[in-house]
Amino acid sequence: MRTIMANANAKLGEDVFKKCAVCHTAEKGGANKVGPNLWGIVNAITAHKSDFTYSAAILARAQPNLKWDYETLYRYLYAPRKFVPGTKMAFAGIKKDEERANLIAYLRTLSDSPPKLP
Numbered sequence: 001m002r003t004i005m006a007n008a009n010a011k012l013g014e015d016v017f018k019k020c021a022v023c024h025t026a027e028k029g030g031a032n033k034v035g036p037n038l039w040g041i042v043n044a045i046t047a048h049k050s051d052f053t054y055s056a057a058i059l060a061r062a063q064p065n066l067k068w069d070y071e072t073l074y075r076y077l078y079a080p081r082k083f084v085p086g087t088k089m090a091f092a093g094i095k096k097d098e099e100r101a102n103l104i105a106y107l108r109t110l111s112d113s114p115p116k117l118p
Helices: 002-006 010-020 056-061 070-078 097-109
Strands: none
Touching: 002 097, 010 097, 070 097
């Protein structure tokens, strides 16, 4: 994870995010859409937004200490419906390792205090 994230490109990840923007917003204080706003998602506790109604599947998967850290996001974004069976997220996933890493690098920038890279 350390190597792939060290080589990730947030600018390229912003382009990948266009796939996500169909269902998610990314700006600070942005509204939820079909999916929750993703500002501050990296290292956030799963299902943490009180103004969004999460699926039973994601709530069942969410544990008090389960965070959307780099590894968890990387695995989830590969195949969301396999990572969280029953999720409402219809997106099939991002199979290319580099694209997933670039997207996560972009998501990392969506914060007032971006978390340290692994």
